[in-house]
Amino acid sequence: xxxxxxxxxxxxxxxTPMWRDIADHEVPxxxxxxxxxxxxxxxxxxxxxxxxxxxxxxxxxxxxxYVPDIVxxxxxxxxxxxxxxxxxxxxxxxxxxxxxxxxxxFLHTLRVFFTGAYKRPRELNWVVGVLIFFVxxxxxxxxxxxxxxMKAYFxxxxxxxxxxxxxxxxxxxxxxxxxxxxxxxxxTLTRFFAIHVFFLPGALLGLLAAHFIMIRRQGISGPL
Amino acid sequence: xxxxKGMKFVGDSRVPADxxxxxxxxxxxxxxxxxxxxxxxxxxxxxxxAVFLIGYLCxxxxxxxxxxxxxxxxxxxxxxxxxxxxLFLYQLLKYEFASSDFTVIGAVIIPGLAFxxxxxxxxxxxxxxxxxSRRPIASGLMIFGIISTVYLTWESVDHHDWEAAAEQGxxxxxxxxxxxxxVDTNAEGYEIYTDQGCxxxxxxxxxxxxxxxxxxxxxxxDADMIQEIAVEGIGEMPADQFxxxxxxxxxxxxxxxxxxxxxNGGGDSGSEEESEEESSGDNNEENAE
Numbered sequence: 068x069x070x071x072x073x074x075x076x077x078x079x080x081x082x083t084p085m086w087r088d089i090a091d092h093e094v095p096x097x098x099x100x101x102x103x104x105x106x107x108x109x110x111x112x113x114x115x116x117x118x119x120x121x122x123x124x125x126x127x128x129x130x131x132x133y134v135p136d137i138v139x140x141x142x143x144x145x146x147x148x149x150x151x152x153x154x155x156x157x158x159x160x161x162x163x164x165x166x167x168x169x170x171x172x173f174l175h176t177l178r179v180f181f182t183g184a185y186k187r188p189r190e191l192n193w194v195v196g197v198l199i200f201f202v203x204x205x206x207x208x209x210x211x212x213x214x215x216x217m218k219a220y221f222x223x224x225x226x227x228x229x230x231x232x233x234x235x236x237x238x239x240x241x242x243x244x245x246x247x248x249x250x251x252x253x254x255t256l257t258r259f260f261a262i263h264v265f266f267l268p269g270a271l272l273g274l275l276a277a278h279f280i281m282i283r284r285q286g287i288s289g290p291l
Numbered sequence: 292x293x294x295x296k297g298m299k300f301v302g303d304s305r306v307p308a309d310x311x312x313x314x315x316x317x318x319x320x321x322x323x324x325x326x327x328x329x330x331x332x333x334x335x336x337x338x339x340x341a342v343f344l345i346g347y348l349c350x351x352x353x354x355x356x357x358x359x360x361x362x363x364x365x366x367x368x369x370x371x372x373x374x375x376x377x378l379f380l381y382q383l384l385k386y387e388f389a390s391s392d393f394t395v396i397g398a399v400i401i402p403g404l405a406f407x408x409x410x411x412x413x414x415x416x417x418x419x420x421x422x423x424s425r426r427p428i429a430s431g432l433m434i435f436g437i438i439s440t441v442y443l444t445w446e447s448v449d450h451h452d453w454e455a456a457a458e459q460g461x462x463x464x465x466x467x468x469x470x471x472x473x474v475d476t477n478a479e480g481y482e483i484y485t486d487q488g489c490x491x492x493x494x495x496x497x498x499x500x501x502x503x504x505x506x507x508x509x510x511x512x513d514a515d516m517i518q519e520i521a522v523e524g525i526g527e528m529p530a531d532q533f534x535x536x537x538x539x540x541x542x543x544x545x546x547x548x549x550x551x552x553x554x555n556g557g558g559d560s561g562s563e564e565e566s567e568e569e570s571s572g573d574n575n576e577e578n579a580e
Contacts, residue, residue, distance in 0.1 A: 183421025
């Protein structure tokens, strides 16, 4: 039955090449921990992606309760944490995932660096990877404000002060982020929410797609 | 078409016209002990992912995500702290060569150089050598970067007063929240409290601001003692904070010792004896009258 559905679709859309691109390839020996235990360092990239998927899923569930305005934001988080079934688990996973994904992407970066995998012909993939790193840091920064508690607010104040200290574009970038050159308040929260939930994840998904397509195109770099 | 060193280990996945049927490439075309990604290797990856997920969930259950009290932008005494992965930057900006007049160095030049170099690494390190030990400059700079980041993070964690941080952010319990609403902001005492600047360290609701000033609700001092403290200071509180008339001082002390209420009305609204729900409820009503 499944086979016939597949064939029916394949006849019209020719999906077999897509399938081959995604799944039908060989994993070389030197990156396979089953053959060389030290090859576990090649897992960090996959784990980064795994946590990213968890972040997206848990974040989707968080937005079912979260209200991005200064009156209700804190109360909605507190309600989610205290009264919603498994709310504390979902928020906990999103909270700890934010830290773990930074750890994993850091380890992945170090693996790629110290195995020299960023060298010709993979320069572009390295650049895309570093951009993903920046996007992750941006997600961490904007997501930190959303619970609207004391540490969230004052960490953002400091972060925006740092942004403001940049010459020439400082005040502009602060205004862009917080919605006002002086006030950090209602507008800041909605902007951070929009950046955290729409802008950066959009950029992240595009960059991840580019990252993966390039890996499939070029293959994993050979053994040292 | 040659596309770099790695290509001989993993097949070109584009499908030529004459190989349309879904037949995988012969394994003999790859050197070493290769394994099919689907489904063999993916199942093993799945296993690693599952083990990782268990650890992740244990962490989540053992340490629920923290939540401090609701943001209060007027609380100037709060010591801010960013999330741990920004601590290195936060710490860098505390050093003399990277702060105040030189903020540009700490906020733009040093991080810009570090992250710029990271982004452009393939063009800064163009040699064909891949082993870390055979390109000492690149490896050395990377190790230096890692050590500096770890050191700065460590210093930042070490400098931070974690106990004060936990205290300043603590969520108010119900009793204190109720007490908050008890503060009579129309009272003469509150006006003096504001004018004399008590508010900047002890908060707009007498709740204190963590590090800078303690809460004044459940203060154990009586009115006379409060008068004395307001003038002479106590502990870290400097002397001569109050410069109004004696009558004002008296009103202020009365106001503070009554938990933010003038006269004898609500009395000890913050004291422990009245923590039971019923009595504090009654107390509220009394205050409202």
